[in-house]
């Protein structure tokens with residue numbers, strides 16, 4: 001499998017994403033190519049990554065200039081205490097602005113390490129090595145960093161582009177199945193946002209992608225990266241176009257929040273159901289054609305979520321879901337903004353649904369067998 005290079009050009013920074021299988025050991029080559037010199041580095045590693053991968057990465061560094069922290073990835077640790085721990089380590093080792101933080105982990109660690117990098121002495125170098133499918137297709141692209149606090153998720157943060165991203169698909173092999181589905185949800189969203197051709201590719205090769213076959217998973221990640229590149233290059237700070245990336249997420253976030261971000265429902269599972277809702281809503285308004293609706297719906301029904309998920313969501317009170325949707329800052333008091341699909345690659349970002357309309361819709365949706 002050849003190495004893919006995706007150049008991201010934003011107003012604040014240009015950088016490359018290197019994507020391929022078994023490329024972790026080549027960090028030095030990538031640094032040379034990018035003209036990046038590492039003085040001191042703080043490598044922060046997700047504790048669940050198997051040691052064979054971490055050893056391969058560590059080999060690239062000069063041991064005298066390397067400091068290592070291990071991180072337990074969960075939403076509780078995505079907080080100010082972790083930032084303080086990282087900053088204190090950097091201060092105690094006299095890190096300067098041309099030194100570097102390297103994150104080797106999923107979306108949680110990437111967001112935390114990126115935020116720590118953006119705020120330490122107003123910004124030091126940052127290299128992101130995403131180790132989950134979700135982080136390779138989504139969170140490592142676009143420069144959003146952040147942490148949670150007691151008022152909610154991702155409420156404190158910054159836009160801070162990395163200097164380099166390395167996505168090694170080999171690292172995904174140790175992920176639990178649920179985490180693969182989680183990343184796949186964002187791949188599916190990207191393909192719907194992109195084009196019929198992209199959708200056809202994942203539709204024809206769903207099983208090969210989910211089983212991480214090198215050629216197919218790399219291409220699926222590439223499609224997502226290119227779509228996100230196109231969007232963030234036009235709208236780095238989510239003023240308008242970037243909102244399309246929230247397709248399915250208005251519903252998904254409301255389910256997650258209604259269940260207090262329980263581990264029983266992960267983000268990707270919520271997004272799969274949220275995408276179903278958005279497509280069904282789009283069809284109800286006759287925005288998407290019957291033919292396209294059928295092929296998308298058929299694809300969604302091939303993604304098997306655990307049966308408990310459906311039971312869990314069906315139990316949530318509709319008023320609770322609506323309240324969480326209302327609390328989204330984009331909404332006015334009696335209308336809720338939805339992102340709908342008109343066609344592959346054609347998205348409406350500002351459909352204003354009436355509360356009563358949404359209530360009736362959710363009653364229908366949650367009564368469906370397997371929410372289909």
Ligand SMILES: NC(=O)c1ccc[n+]([C@@H]2O[C@H](COP(=O)([O-])OP(=O)(O)OC[C@H]3O[C@@H](n4cnc5c(N)ncnc54)[C@H](O)[C@@H]3O)[C@@H](O)[C@H]2O)c1
Pocket residue numbers: 046047048049050072073074078105106107108109111131132133134135138139140141142143144145154171172173174175176179182
């Ligand atoms: N910045 C953005 O643009 C953006 C976009 C989407 C999501 N996010 C954030 O991303 C986070 C979710 O990221 P995630 O889904 O990657 O979750 P995560 O970082 O929690 O990783 C999921 C699980 O996989 C484990 N893990 C990581 N790499 C592994 C590997 N190679 N082998 C085995 N286990 C491994 C982790 O320890 C964790 O238990 C959320 O906090 C969300 O807010 C950010």
